[in-house]
Amino acid sequence: MMRKIQLGIRQLRYEALAFTRNPAAAFFTFIFPLFVFVILNQLFGDLVLQVEGGETNSATFYVPAIAALSVVNACYTGLAMSMTFSRDRGLLKRLRGTPLPVESFLIGRVLFMTLVAIVLVVIVTLFGAVFYDIAVPTDTLPALLITLGIGAATFSILGLAITSFIPNADAAPAVVNASILPLFFISDVFMRIDDYGPKWLLLVGDLFPVKHLSQALQTAFNPFETGTGFEFAHLGVIVLWGVVGAFVATYRFSWEPRL
Amino acid sequence: MYRIVYNEFMTSSNDRVIEIAGLYKSYGRLEAIRGIDFHVNRAEVFALLGPNGSGKTTTVEILEGHRNRDDGMVDVLGHDPAHPGPTFRERIGIVLQSTGVEPYLTVEETICQFRGFYPHPRPLEEVLEVVGLTDHRATRVRRLSGGQQRRLDVAVSLAGDPDLLFLDEPTTGFDPAARRLAWELVRNLRTLGKTIFLTTHYMEEAEQLADRLAILVEGKIVAVGTAGELMSRDHLSTIQFRQGLSTAVLIKDVTDEITLTDGVFSIHTTRPTETLAKITNQATQLGLELEGLTVTGATLEDIYLRLTDTEANKTRKGNG
The missing domain is CATH 3.40.50.300 (P-loop containing nucleotide triphosphate hydrolases)
Structure with a gap:
């Protein structure tokens, strides 16, 4: 197992190297959540939000919301796209013909996407602290990190699972976006759905893991939070999705290019 | 090393x-x-x-x-x-x-x-x-x-x-x-x-x-x-000579596949010695000279095309 992890870390380095070789892609990966953050704050910035323990402003809502968006974008969208491209380019098949363990390859790629997600969360948090005066979590930091970790793991698994439903690389953006973008509207990411949505849309949002991630992160970022900041019910739903995704990915994933 | x-x-x-x-x-x-x-x-x-x-x-x-x-x-x-x-x-x-x-x-x-x-x-x-x-x-x-x-x-x-x-x-x-x-x-x-x-x-x-x-x-x-x-497996060879005035009679006993291209007879045979003997015997009796007579062994291409052809045909017939 140690050797598999070592090889995985080694793969991570090559993932990062390849990523930095495409600066345009890297730049927009990191700037995109900030765009969304600033725009949403401009659109809904005057709101005063009731949260547990008091009242906050829109920026305090949007930092964890965009943190959730960042995790989903990097792990789910990013992984699904990159795995589909690697599959269709024959990279996965080629790696399967080498002694590199499958787990090591996945460790490398998933860890890389998780790192990207964490960097994005740090960027958004610092941006919010400097320009919007939001409170950076301290007491709830362990809860924040663990929530991010569970979110990254689950959405990575779901990213691998959805890859098995993507017929080819050309179809990847359409399939991935159609499966995730609508959820952002009903999962407390683009707006607080409780304030706007009809009841049935709230229920639909409850079924999927995005809303549970964003609500768990809301608690970790809540300046009035007095406890540890863990939302075990939300985390439970996220983990359940991860388990289902793992089954789908294990049984359906294909290493061969599909033509 | x-x-x-x-x-x-x-x-x-x-x-x-x-x-x-x-x-x-x-x-x-x-x-x-x-x-x-x-x-x-x-x-x-x-x-x-x-x-x-x-x-x-x-x-x-x-x-x-x-x-x-x-x-x-x-x-x-x-x-x-x-x-x-x-x-x-x-x-x-x-x-x-x-x-x-x-x-x-x-x-x-x-x-x-x-x-x-x-x-x-x-x-x-x-x-x-x-x-x-x-x-x-x-x-x-x-x-x-x-x-x-x-x-x-x-x-x-x-x-x-x-x-x-x-x-x-x-x-x-x-x-x-x-x-x-x-x-x-x-x-x-x-x-x-x-x-x-x-x-x-x-x-x-x-x-x-x-x-x-x-x-x-x-x-x-x-x-x-x-x-x-x-x-060398099938001794597949090609006998070639130029078409002449009365050469048609030379090949009357030959049972192998014969093609005529640009005035040259090509006989594809797996028994080159026997076939050649038939032709040259006839020619000798008639006092004919065979122009441009050559006997060549098969190239790998001949073998390959022959094998892929016959095998493919056989299968197609077999499948109806």
């Missing part, structure tokens, strides 16, 4: 690197491989030759462990590729039909990445030199030409210093100059003492490179041996 890595299969299966018996594979109702047997000896270049769709890639992918078989015995380096031991993939190198490496890494980084997967990798400089990419080591993969990318594919498959190398249609789509370069490369690999298993639908490629070859048609092996053995 050279290590002894043969212990395992020296004891298990003497000098045979690959052994296949009764291999069978179907995709739904399509029978891709219909019971084939052959073996590959150590340090030889073995070519599996056949037209498109004959089952070459299916066969090589079963040997590589990429595909499961339905029936039959397969032994590669003492392993069953369907249930490979931990060392199996360390000892084979695979060049697939399509390139599959990260486009944003350089040649050197790509080779180093793959070297890291193996316990005893081949030195970087040697790998670069064998495939002729030393001058392009710092070039990013996406900026390489098609031929250079193909050579990088070979480099990557050599990174682990394998005993056995699979090349699946290594020159398909190449122009003649690139093909010559690729052949040079395969000859280089042979000098390293590697066993090479290649598939191709170019008869000339098999003839140029292979020590032994097998011809696969519609999922069956129709011939196996050295090019020389195949060519």
